[in-house]
Every structure is written in C-alpha cells, then in structure tokens.
Amino acid sequence: MSTHAAPARPEDHDALGVREYLHLVWQRIRGGETGILPVLGGFILVSIIFQVLDQQYLTAGNLINLLVQSAVFMLLGMAEVLVLLLGEIDLSVGFVAGVSAVVLAWLAQPQVGWPWWATILAALVVTALIGLLQGSLVTRIGLPSFVVTLGGLLFWNGVMLFVLGNGGAILIRDDVLVQISSGTLSRPVGWVVMIVLVALWAALMWRRDARRRTSSLPAPPLALTITKIVAAFAGGAGLILLANADRGIRAPVYGLPWVVLVVLAVLLVWSFLLGRRRFGVYVYAVGGNAEAARRAGINLARIRTAGFVLCSLTAGIAGIVYASRLRSISTSMDGGTLVLYAVAAAVIGGTSLFGGRGKAIHGVLGGVVIAAINNGMGLLGFSAAAKYVVTAVVLVVAVTIDALARRRQSG
Amino acid sequence: MPATRGAATAADTQTLLRLTGVSKAFGPVQALTDVRLDVPAGAVTALVGDNGAGKSTLIKCISGISPPDAGTIAWKGREVRIDSPTVANDLGIQTVYQDLALCDNLDIVQNMFLGRERLRRGQLNELSMEQAAAQTLSELAVTTVRSVRQLVASLSGGQRQSVAIAKAVLWQSELVIMDEPTAALGVAQTRMVLDLVRTLVERGQAVLLVSHNLLDVFEVADRIAVMRQGRLVDVRPTARTNQAIVVDLMTTGETSRSVEQAT
Numbered sequence: 024m025s026t027h028a029a030p031a032r033p034e035d036h037d038a039l040g041v042r043e044y045l046h047l048v049w050q051r052i053r054g055g056e057t058g059i060l061p062v063l064g065g066f067i068l069v070s071i072i073f074q075v076l077d078q079q080y081l082t083a084g085n086l087i088n089l090l091v092q093s094a095v096f097m098l099l100g101m102a103e104v105l106v107l108l109l110g111e112i113d114l115s116v117g118f119v120a121g122v123s124a125v126v127l128a129w130l131a132q133p134q135v136g137w138p139w140w141a142t143i144l145a146a147l148v149v150t151a152l153i154g155l156l157q158g159s160l161v162t163r164i165g166l167p168s169f170v171v172t173l174g175g176l177l178f179w180n181g182v183m184l185f186v187l188g189n190g191g192a193i194l195i196r197d198d199v200l201v202q203i204s205s206g207t208l209s210r211p212v213g214w215v216v217m218i219v220l221v222a223l224w225a226a227l228m229w230r231r232d233a234r235r236r237t238s239s240l241p242a243p244p245l246a247l248t249i250t251k252i253v254a255a256f257a258g259g260a261g262l263i264l265l266a267n268a269d270r271g272i273r274a275p276v277y278g279l280p281w282v283v284l285v286v287l288a289v290l291l292v293w294s295f296l297l298g299r300r301r302f303g304v305y306v307y308a309v310g311g312n313a314e315a316a317r318r319a320g321i322n323l324a325r326i327r328t329a330g331f332v333l334c335s336l337t338a339g340i341a342g343i344v345y346a347s348r349l350r351s352i353s354t355s356m357d358g359g360t361l362v363l364y365a366v367a368a369a370v371i372g373g374t375s376l377f378g379g380r381g382k383a384i385h386g387v388l389g390g391v392v393i394a395a396i397n398n399g400m401g402l403l404g405f406s407a408a409a410k411y412v413v414t415a416v417v418l419v420v421a422v423t424i425d426a427l428a429r430r431r432q433s434g
Numbered sequence: 435m436p437a438t439r440g441a442a443t444a445a446d447t448q449t450l451l452r453l454t455g456v457s458k459a460f461g462p463v464q465a466l467t468d469v470r471l472d473v474p475a476g477a478v479t480a481l482v483g484d485n486g487a488g489k490s491t492l493i494k495c496i497s498g499i500s501p502p503d504a505g506t507i508a509w510k511g512r513e514v515r516i517d518s519p520t521v522a523n524d525l526g527i528q529t530v531y532q533d534l535a536l537c538d539n540l541d542i543v544q545n546m547f548l549g550r551e552r553l554r555r556g557q558l559n560e561l562s563m564e565q566a567a568a569q570t571l572s573e574l575a576v577t578t579v580r581s582v583r584q585l586v587a588s589l590s591g592g593q594r595q596s597v598a599i600a601k602a603v604l605w606q607s608e609l610v611i612m613d614e615p616t617a618a619l620g621v622a623q624t625r626m627v628l629d630l631v632r633t634l635v636e637r638g639q640a641v642l643l644v645s646h647n648l649l650d651v652f653e654v655a656d657r658i659a660v661m662r663q664g665r666l667v668d669v670r671p672t673a674r675t676n677q678a679i680v681v682d683l684m685t686t687g688e689t690s691r692s693v694e695q696a697t
Contacts, residue, residue: 047581238561240568241581299557304544311539318499318535319549320520379539 041244061424062372062388065417069392073399080399084270087280091204093394094282095120095345099361100368100386100393101293102337107369108297109330110310110378111168115157115175116338116365117358121183123150123342124352128193129186131200139199147339153179154335158328168331176362184354192353195346203285204348207278210267216284217259225252282344286387289340293333293383306330311379338365367414368393371421377429392417449511450475450609450640451496451527456505458491465491466502467664473609478631478641480651480672483661484684489644492661493611496642497529498522523549528607530598530615538587542579543567545586546601570604571596574630592623599630603637610634611642616650628654648677662687 052060073080099116106113123146130137130145137145157175161168187193195201208216228248235242266279297303305326308316317323346352365386372389374381393414400410451473458466466488473479483489495502498516506513509525516522522529529535536545543560546567552559567582576596579589586594595615602610612631616624631654634641645651651658652672659669660683667687674693682689 234561238565240561240564241583301551301553301558304540304548304551304558307539307544308537308548311537312535315535315537316548318497318519318529318531320518320523321549379537 041246044244044247059373059382059384059388061421062385062392065371065421066388066392066395069395069399073395073402077399077402079402082270083265083268085398085402087266087270089391089394089398091280091282091348092398093390094204094286095341095348095361095390096364096368096393097286097387097390098289098337098341098344099365100372100390101289101383102334102341102386103365103369104372104374104381104383104386105293105306105330105334105337106168107366107374107376108306108310108378108381109327110313111161111327111330112172112366112376113157113168113175113331113334113338114172114362115153115179116334116341117361118176118179118183119150119153119335119338120342120345120361121352121356121358122153122179123147123339124346124356125183125186125193127200127343127346128195128352131195131197132193133196139197142197142200143343146343147336150335150339150342151332154332155328157335158331161331162324162327176359180358183356183358187352187354190354192351192355194351196350200343200347201350202281202347204280204282204344205350206281207266207276208281208284209278213263213266213279216279217263220287221252221255221259224255228252282348285340285344289337290383290387293337296333297383302326302329307379364390364393364414367418367421370425371417373421373425375425375429376422377425389421448475449473450509451642452508452511453492453496454506454508456492456495456502456507458495458500458502458504465664466495469505469661469664469666471659471666471669473640473642474657475608475640476635476638477656478635478643478654479669480655480658481642481644481661482646482648482651482658482680482684486663487661487684488664489661490613491664493529493613493642493644496522497527497611499529520549523605523607526606526608527611528602528605528609529611529613530595530602531613536586536594536598539585541585542571542582542589542597545597546570546604548601550605566604567600570600574600574603574633576600576626576630590623591618592620592626595619595623595627596630599627599634603634603639607639609640609642611644613644614646615643616645616647624650648680651680652677660684 052058070081079085099120102116103113126149127142127146129135130142131139153175157171160166160171228251232242232248263279267277269275269277271277297306305316305321308319308321309323309326313323316326345356368389369381369386370376370389371392372381372385372387374385374389396413396417397410400413449472453469453471456466456469457464469488469492471492481489481492491500494500496507496516498519498521501515501517507516508514514521514525516525516527519529537548540548543564547563552562552566554562564582571579571582574596576593579593579596586597589597599610599612599615615627615631619627628650631641631643635656643651643655655672657669657671658675658680660667660680662684665687668683676693679689679691679693682691
C-alpha cells in the first residue's frame with residue numbers, strides 16, 4: 024500500500040485505510056442503513072438462548088436439520104422480498120407453493136408418469152403464470168395487491184383442495200424429486216463444491232475491488248478484502264465440517280443436503296438480478312418513489328408485474344422443496360401460516376414493509392431465524408401455540424427496528 | 435436592477451423549442467389556452483405567473499408527463515409529439531421537478547443514471563457511472579457531497595436539487611426545465627442553485643425556469659415570460675422589464691408602465 028501514489032485531492036479516498044473505511048461503515052449504520060446486522064444479532068441471541076436451555080441445539084445434526092427445515096421459509100422469504108421491495112405484498116405465496124407441489128406430485132404419479140424434470144418445469148410454469156395473473160390484476164386494473172393476493176390465498180387453497188379431494192394426499196415416489204430435500208452430497212463433493220463457490224466469489228470480489236482501485240474510486244482496503252475472503256472460507260469449511268459429521272441415529276447420515284444448494288442458487292440469481300442488473304435498480308426505484316421512476320421513463324406496470332411473477336416463481340420452488348421433504352402433498356399443508364412466516368422472514372431479515380429497502384439475503388436470514396425459533400422451541404418441547412407467540416414477538420420487534428431505522432433515515 | 439445580459443436575446447439566438455397554440459383542459463377547467471412560447475438555446479427563460487396560471491401544466495406538456503390537447507411543439511424546427519417522459523428525455527429535454535423526483539432509497543449515482551444506466555455485458559457498469567457522476571458534480575462545483583454512493587435520503591435540500599440538476603447535465607440535455615428549484619431552500623442553498631443555473635447556460639444549455647420568486651428570476655433570467663389564467667400574456671428580455679411590470683402582467687395581464695420608470 025505504501026507504494027500507492029498520494030491522492031491528488033484529500034477527498035479522493037482511493038486508498039482508504041481500514042480504520043477510515045470502518046468509520047464510513049459505522050456512519051452508514053448510524054444513518055439507518057443497518058443492513059443485516061440486526062438479524063445476525065437476533066440469530067446469535069436466539070442460538071445462545073436455546074443452547075443454554077438445551078445442549079442438543081448446537082450439535083452438528085441439529086444445525087444441519089435446522090438448515091433443511093428452514094429451506095422452505097428461506098425460499099418463501101425471498102419470494103416475499105421481491106414484492107415487498109416494490110411496496111406491494113403477496114399473501115398468496117403459501118398456497119401458490121401448495122399449487123406448485125400439487126402440480127409436481129400429480130404429474131409425477133406413476134399413472135401420469137412425467138419425468139422428474141418435466142414435473143419441476145411444469146410446476147414452475149404454472150406458478151409463474153399465477154404470478155402473471157395476480158400481477159396483471161394489480162398493475163393493469165390497479166387493484167390493491169393486498170386484496171388480489173388475499174383472494175389468491177383463498178382461491179389457490181381451493182384449487183389445491185379440489186385436486187387433492189377431501190383429506191386427500193398424493194405421494195411422491197420419484198427418486199430424484201425426493202432427493203431434492205433428503206439427498207446429500209458425498210463428503211468429498213461437498214468440499215469441492217464449497218471450495219469452488221467460495222473461490223469464485225473471492226475472485227469476483229477481488230477483481231471488482233482491484234478495478235475500483237485502478238480507477239481511483241473509493242475501495243475497501245486490501246486488508247478488509249482479504250479478511251472477508253478468509254472469513255468466507257472459514258464459514259464454508261465450518262458448514263461442510265458440520266454437514267459431513269455423522270448425524271444419523273440408527274444408520275449413518277452425513278453430507279451437505281442438496282436443498283442447501285437449491286436455496287443458494289436462488290439466492291445468487293435473485294441477488295444478481297437485484298444488485299447487478301438494470302431490472303434491480305428499477306425495482307428499488309419503483310418501491311422508493313414510483314412517480315420518480317415513472318418520470319425517469321421506467322415502465323412501472325412491467326416492473327411490478329415482473330416482481331409478482333418472480334415472487335410466485337420463487338414460491339413455486341419453495342413448494343417443490345416442501346413436497347420433496349414430506350415426500351407427498353396433502354390437504355394438511357397450512358399455506359396461511361406459511362405466508363405469515365414468509366412475510367415475517369423477509370421483515371425479520373431486514374426488508375422494509377414500506378418498499379424500496381431489502382435484499383434477497385434478508386429472506387434467507389429471516390428464514391433461518393424463524394426456523395431456529397421453531398426448532399429450538401421444538402427441542403424444548405413447547406407447543407405450536409408458544410412458537411406462534413414467540414415468532415409474533417420477533418416479527419413485531421423486527422418491524423419496530425425497520426420503522427425506527429426509517430425515521431432515523433428521514434430525520 | 436441587476437446588470438443586463440446583453441448577449442442572449444430572442445433575436446440573436448436560435449430557437450430550441452417552439453410552442454404554438456398549445457391548449458389543455460382538465461374536464462371543464464381550461465388550464466392552458468393557445469400558448470405560444472419560444473425557448474432559445476443558451477439562455478435562461480423564466481416562466482412566471484400567479485398560482486394556477488398554468489405554469490406547471492405547461493411544463494408538464496413539454497416534459498411529456500401530460501401531453502397537450504391541441505397545438506404543436508417544435509424541437510429545433512421539427513414538429514414533435516412528446517407523449518411520455520422518455521420521449522422528452524431522448525430529445526434532450528430534462529426536467530428538474532419541484533418535488534425533486536429523486537428516489538430516497540437509491541444513492542446519488544443510481545439517481546443520476548436512473549432510466550439510462552450504463553451497461554457492460556448486460557450488467558450495470560458501476561465503475562463508469564460512478565466516475566461520470568463524480569466528475570459531473572465536481573464540474574458543477576458541487577463539493578459538499580461526501581460520497582456519490584451516499585443515499586439521497588441523507589442529503590440536504592440544496593444537495594438534492596444539485597443532484598437533480600447534475601442529472602440533467604450528465605445526460606447532456608439541451609433544455610433543462612426547472613420547476614421552482616429554490617422554493618424549499620435556504621439562502622446559501624438558493625445561491626448554490628442559482629449559480630448552477632448560470633453554469634448550465636454558460637455550458638450552452640437552455641434553461642426554462644419556473645419560479646414564484648421574482649428576485650431569483652431577475653437575478654438569473656435572460657427572458658421573462660408571464661402567464662395569467664392559462665394564457666401567455668407577455669415575453670420580453672429581462673433588460674426591457676422590471677418587477678413592477680411583471681407584477682402588473684401577472685395580476686392584470688397588461689401594463690401601462692415602461693422600463694424607464696424606476697421601480
């Protein structure tokens with residue numbers, strides 16, 4: 024760093040010191056851009072509480088279980104983030120996931136006999152069309168999304184019950200479909216996948232920071248970039264070590280669950296779309312100030328409709344994971360509770376209910392927190408009633424943080 | 435009276451935008467009647483008038499927010515239909531709105547490039563946009579902004595107005611329309627914005643300034659157009675008018691004074 028030429032003007036921080044950079048970050052946090060800090064803090068807090076109350080909580084087996092349990096919440100949380108960003112809400116995601124599961128299971132029955140990939144494709148196409156329908160009602164006719172998707176919640180629940188029949192269920196016997204949730208990578212493959220993913224991420228981040236430095240734009244200090252990369256490797260290695268430990272009770276079970284990669288893939292694609300593409304900027308612009316977006320020449324209807332389509336599509340993926348985990352879909356699926364968890368996951372993760380602020384990762388982190396509460400209270404033998412109460416309290420706390428951060432930002 | 439600005443008068447500059455017979459009604463309310471206005475290049479044309487005189491409606495017609503019912507708009511001598519903000523932007527008309535039309539939740543760079551992001555292999559070219567935004571702001575001598583990656587929510591009123599104007603500069607708009615740019619600003623910030631207006635004109639851009647504040651208008655405008663009850667009643671160079679005349683025109687539509695009479 025010492026060979027770096029002195030900046031021409033003092034305000035050009037092209038070579039920020041670590042301390043200076045951390046100071047800037049701290050200023051942002053104080054300004055209300057708290058990012059993922061509250062939810063990370065919440066997760067650590069929840070984990071400490073449960074670990075103190077029950078030593079079972081922080082075991083390799085339970086943590087990986089937790090990850091698998093939270094997959095549906097994470098996916099639904101990400102789905103909800105996409106519409107919350109636009110300042111809308113989608114209350115139908117739970118039963119849209121249900122419809123997806125029904126389509127998948129129905130087509131995969133031996134008497135219908137579609138191959139596994141075709142059933143997945145069909146489920147996703149159906150859910151995307153549902154999103155298109157609901158999104159069009161909201162944007163073209165101008166109905167409030169609350170009402171349209173509340174109608175959707177009932178309607179798709181009805182459709183599900185209609186197909187499944189009273190108290191009915193469809194079992195899934197297809198091997199691949201079942202493996203989505205319960206299959207695992209072999210130990211060495213888990214390591215390879217982790218190392219490749221982290222290395223790719225590190226290379227991209229390294230290149231981006233290097234470019235900023237050569238263009239004499241403010242860039243994070245080298246030491247921080249290296250710290251991040253080391254931390255990512257450590258985190259990845261920790262995850263693989265946990266996953267590769269034997270967590271079976273009767274027979275040995277080990278390896279990274281496939282479903283973790285499914286969630287990761289959705290997270291990466293949506294993060295890329297929201298963060299690196301023009302579409303993403305437009306989503307934030309529409310959610311932040313729709314009139315400003317319109318005056319900038321952005322087609323509001325198209326962006327909003329696309330948001331609903333992507334939301335329903337993500338809910339469709341969640342439905343596939345749900346059905347795969349239960350190896351069936353039945354009328355006992357509670358889409359109403361799922362949608363509340365989806366909104367809660369997004370908001371607990373740090374996405375604003377008021378539009379314009381949020382990220383895909385918020386759905387994932389919020390989903391983990393919700394699953395952690397469920398899982399930990401389950402271990403402690405609490406009833407569903409107690410779980411609801413605690414989840415509700417966490418949700419209200421999260422919304423309060425959101426509202427306070429907003430007030431701080433505008434004040 | 436401030437010093438006259440000799441160079442820019444309607445006679446010796448080329449007409450950038452010409453409105454002819456522009457009319458607009460909202461239901462039974464006739465908001466604009468047969469408006470004729472020329473906006474020359476490289477000069478500040480001020481549009482003044484009492485509340486409800488039709489100033490905002492007129493600029494909405496030009497900026498594509500709500501197109502006129504009748505009349506023609508000619509841009510550089512060619513007749514155009516401006517029926518959306520995008521069309522106006524593509525022609526080179528950029529409007530800085532009274533309510534600023536910035537997104538609080540986006541940073542300065544994102545706001546300045548909103549709707550016209552630079553791409554590189556399908557992805558946002560953040561580097562190029564960030565550099566261009568920083569350069570434009572420093573060209574306009576806007577130095578109070580800490581970082582171009584700051585969220586607009588954290589900016590002061592004057593800074594926000596500067597960002598909105600810088601956006602117009604960045605897009606190399608030939609005509610910048612400003613709707614009450616100093617209405618909500620303090621003294622120092624008003625100064626900053628008025629300086630920016632003159633900077634724009636010195637760079638060869640035309641400015642159409644809508645304002646209530648006659649002090650501001652007389653300070654920066656080369657020509658003053660007065661509207662009353664949906665009609666354009668008078669346009670003349672700043673040198674050939676004064677505040678008393680403008681107030682007469684705004685309130686009664688006519689004046690018996692001449693500029694020789696002291697204000």
